[in-house]
Amino acid sequence: MTTSPVTSVAVIGLGAMGLPMATRLAGTMTVHGCDIAAARRDLAAEAGVVTFERAADAVAGVGAVVLVVRDGGQLRDVLFGEHGIVEALEPGTVLLLTSTVGVETVTATAEELAPRGLLLVDAPLSGGPVRAGEGDLLIVVGATPEAREAADPVLRRLASTLSVIGDRPGDGQAFKTVNQLLCGVHIAAAAEALALARSLGLDPETTLETLGAGAAGSFMLGNRGPRMLQAYEEEGAEVLSRLDIFVKDMGIVTSASRSVGLATPLAATAEQLYLLGLGQGLGSADDSAVIRVVAPEPTGKE
Secondary structure (H helix, E strand, C coil): CCCCCCCEEEEECCCCCHHHHHHHHCCCCEEEEECCCHHHHHHHHHCCCEEECCHHHHCCCCCEEEECCCCHHHHHHHHHCCCCCHHHCCCCCEEEECCCCCHHHHHHHHHHHHHHCCEEEECCEECCHHHHHHCCEEEEEECCHHHHHHHHHHHHHHEEEEEEEECCCCHHHHHHHHHHHHHHHHHHHHHHHHHHHHHCCCCHHHHHHHHHCCCCCCHHHHHHHHHHHCCCCCCCCCCCCEHHHHHHHHHHHHHHHHHCCCCCHHHHHHHHHHHHHHHCCCCCCEHHHHHHHHCCCCCCCC
């Protein structure tokens, strides 16, 4: 199979990450966008994206499709559901999956797409909406050389750091599982530390600034810490990464570790904190709200 250079791409899912990615791609190629929310489609249209209500219409005639879905169930529905896109895709089209859905889901999906002549690039990413809009994402790729070549223009436009982790769809998910273990545990640890500081009567802002300057500093502490200080305010922190996403991701982590017989007690404990947050109605809150699971009410010096 030969592939033509990608000059047109469809982005399915115009949420917090999908919209800035679509906007970034629209700077150099024709971009179609689809989202169930009309407000998101309107924002995309303002950025030069041609929008569609139906995903099958959005993918017609494009050379690549970027899938920005919430989970494995949504991926399967977008591809193979009642209004799935696979029947509208031409052989040779490359699909880039940027979401964290787990190794087994991606492996099975790639096997179903292959007989149709469709290429799957397993490309989970790291970086928030701002970095997505600037093309400053870390993207980890698991895909065949042919699929990587087809997807290269899209990947290069979105990523400042592009790492090929393996030649199989699923390799990217395996790496992202490891990545999310660390991220999930780091956020939970930061929440415990800042809750303890507040309970001991320390000034939260001074504590956060000083921790960040020393050996205890980390990206997650520096990134989520300021939002944790806002978690007790009436409006809470701006939602940049929902707590229920880490319920999903830590579930993938613990499931994967069980599948290989590896104990991950820290990941399991962090997963329980996120599940408690979900049960307390914090699922749609920013994941920094996990501090409210550790300490439901602010205590100590204000």
